[in-house]
Amino acid sequence: MKPLPPAAQGSRATLADIARELGMSRSTVGRALAGNGYVSPEKKQLILATAERLGYRVSTIARALRTQQSMTLGVLMADITNPLFPAIVKGIDEVVSAAGYTLFLCNTDENPQRQQTLIRSLLDRQVDGLIMLSQTLSDASRALLRNGPPCVFVNRMPARFKADYIGPDNQQAIDLLLNHLYTLGHRHIACITGPAQSSTVLERTAAWRAGMARLGCAAPQDYLIEGDYRGSSGRRAVEALLRCQPRPSAVLAANDFVAMEVINGLAERGLAVPGDISVCGFDDIFGDHFTALAGLQQKGLTTVDQPKRNLGQAAAQAMLARLAQPRAPASTNILPVSLQARDTSAAPAAPVIAD
Amino acid sequence: MKPLPPAAQGSRATLADIARELGMSRSTVGRALAGNGYVSPEKKQLILATAERLGYRVSTIARALRTQQSMTLGVLMADITNPLFPAIVKGIDEVVSAAGYTLFLCNTDENPQRQQTLIRSLLDRQVDGLIMLSQTLSDASRALLRNGPPCVFVNRMPARFKADYIGPDNQQAIDLLLNHLYTLGHRHIACITGPAQSSTVLERTAAWRAGMARLGCAAPQDYLIEGDYRGSSGRRAVEALLRCQPRPSAVLAANDFVAMEVINGLAERGLAVPGDISVCGFDDIFGDHFTALAGLQQKGLTTVDQPKRNLGQAAAQAMLARLAQPRAPASTNILPVSLQARDTSAAPAAPVIAD
DNA sequence: TTGTAAGCGTTATCAC
């Protein structure tokens, strides 16, 4: 038996330390601790006890180098302080941490440059997979991911990129909102979307057009207002909204932030919600914590609830499946949403019941 | 020059691949890419170009094994969906990612068992440091951290544990709230705290006692109600509150969630806020997104704003300083807070101006 | 200025 190097003091115990302590080989100790391969029960017992006594902790770094699996996943999101993302992340975490994975969480700030830098950094860390929350892939990022680990996309599917996708049912969401508003008496319903490239926007825009047609309402081009997902775009959308002829009696906003700024913008111009115009959001990011506000008699935003935690869980499951079957065909998983009809939608001031 | 092993195809390029491609040694290539040591400018140029062409990405795993620095930090928090934590994490991320660190984010769910499991897992990953957001250390966790990497505590300082600490000025916070309520005319002000062990609770309790004394108000023992930081404890606190003699005209809740449930509990018993009782929160977790709600004429919670992002940045800086100077004495950094007087506090129904 | 060689702590393949 070859003499083992002396124990480094101060630093953590290694397999070699345990082996030396017990006069065994590193392989035996390694097998015992990994739980695979053959080790006599008595020795195994001894090894486990010694490991415990020395405070041995496996080096997942050494293991990762050897096995070429880091057991880590990267998650990219626009902004961790937007409650939508933590809610999804929680679902992801529940599933993947049970499978032994740990998450690197990163903020892209909707900035393509930052996205690229973060992807690069995650590739350097050899993450086993990447989960993209509402990310639009820049060309540079695409190139990086060419020979990279598998990606799962949530909420936004990049064009020309084969990967697993999990998203809310945008068609259903728009239908729910349109039906809700139509039933209240609205016939002139505008739609504020996100940046035109994204899959989500295409889906919602198509659903709005189809829905309006189905309900027998006109869907003029100027009712379709392009913004982004930031509140500021809601402010800008208000001007476009008020320029429309006839003026819409209701509007679907791209998300809840945008809806809020639309409401504020309208208020500045002396228009009340829902008295003058009904406004609907998307995501229900306020709902989670604010249903607690009953006692304050808060007014709530009419919106569509994304099944955030389920989206996260489904994304995690898709990732685990992908890691198990790297060459399986790309999967798509569309989750149902639900209408949260609250206080920002009501019958129009001058109802157009018969048109 | 020793022959290099053939390139593994399909997997990522390594130093050896570049070296073989160029007929140089791995060390030369390594020096060029790491940017330290001597390499002739022409070779360096060539190496960089080849690395780029082959899509070379350094393996931080191999580097970490060699240097014994993972350049990762672990962050433990109770719940990523509590907006307080993402706001702090954002501050941390801004600072540490600029220094080349990546974050492992973990949810403990306020569960000591989970805390221990997560710390173990982070130690296995050889994080260079741990940042604890509002964590109370279990004995098991303490033991794990004995010879572990440095810890920085935010918001809650564990007893008998030398480590850097960053927190809000609890004394100032309570003083601000008490002065605010006193000025409105309140003399009977109860206080709902968190679990008695935590440093935060001790600080706030002491501040409440001292503040009440300073204002010449009685601070009877039953005005001090112990709960935890979950909304449910607010519900329970309502009963204790209504049993007090004389009944408090105002109450400080342990955080905003608790405040909300106090308000709901009072509403159920037919008591209005602030008409019958004023209620104040702590943290201002709703404020960030809900200042957007002006147009909805939302009622806001009177609370104390923690400088969340600053807390995160300060914690990150403390960690970087600690990593640079492992044996420096433990530092403490107390950040000022600010009062957010909104709609849940008002003059008491039967003012006791002269007492 | 460049190359050689050792080693970080595992896992995995062999002999024995």
Place this chain on the structure above:
DNA sequence: GTGATAACGCTTACAA
């Protein structure tokens, strides 16, 4: 069953 031994991909003395 157990023990050498060779990677995994990088950094870093030290030698040339």
